Each structure stands twice: as C-alpha cells, then as structure tokens.
Amino acid sequence: MTTTISYPNAPDLTADDYIAIGLATCFVKEDGEVHQIEVIEPIPSAALEALLKGIPTSYKLAFATTLGNLLDSETLRLPNGFPESAQFGEEFGARAFAAARTYKRRESAKSLIPLGTTYTEFKYSIERKRVLNAARVVTKEDNVKQHSHTHKVL
DSSP, X not given: OOOOXXXXXXXXXXXXXXXXXXXXXXXXXXXXXXXXXXXEEEEOHHHHHHHHTTOEESEEEEEEEEHHHHEETTEEOOOTTSOTTOEEOTTHHHHHHHHHHXXXXXXXXXXXSOTTOEEOOOEEOOSSOOBTTOOOOOOGGGSOOOOTXXXXXX
16 A cells, blocks of 8 residues: 655655665864764665675664654654664755665565564764764865876877
8 A cells, every 4th residue: 555645855755665775983183172972864775785705894774664753844854763862964954855866676585684673783983983063174285196107199
C-alpha cells in the first residue's frame, strides 16, 4: 500500500519509500578548539554496502525507516532511539531524497538492514576526524614544483 503523501521537491517519492540513516560522530572547529557532535545523515545504498564490508567509519549506527517517519512536508522528526543532542546534517531533506532514490534503483540494498531495525556492528573509528566546517586555504607553497624539462619538446 503506497501512501499518497508526496513531496513537492521530490514528486517521484512517497512517505513509504525506504531510507537508511546513520548517527555519525563529527567535529566542529570553533575558536581554535575542536568540539565533538553527533549528526544524523542519510546513507545512500552504495555507501551502506561499503560500510557493511567493514571499512572504518564515523557512523555509530544505522537505522532503516521510511521517508514519512523522518519528513512531514518540510518538518524533520528525530527518530526513536536517537539522542536528543543529535543534529540533522546540512541539507538533510535534499540528501534524504537523493538517498531514497538509490534504494528505489537498487531494491536488494533494502535487505541489508530490514525496515525498522538498527545496525550497530560498524567498524567505528574517529581516528580520522570528520571536521564539518574545515576551510581549506590554498597557499603558494602548495604548488607542486615540476622538473625543468617537463614542458620542453626534446
């Protein structure tokens, strides 16, 4: 049974469409200090398959649900079992729609985490910190020096 609720920004999706979301440990740099935060992010099917193969990740857990349980038009709802302190990731709605489409294309990925269940057996690691607001400043010293004969025709 398909719910007739559709989303204005994603008319091809309904509230019953499958999506996997994860709780990731990320970091924010403020005033020279790094602070740890927990972020809720949608996980596309290809990323979920890679994570289940045992690559190190900042995800503590993944939860399989439907778009309707997370998004009511433009309102985001915190899933049961997620900490109150957790924040939704940047552009969560658009990213959730994109992730849900990946599960529509690859139906077999839905069986990796059955609907309504939580997966916690990730290879959790924060050795490589995910800094969300890191700014890359490119300097002249970053230029790669080339050999003097690189562009000469010999």
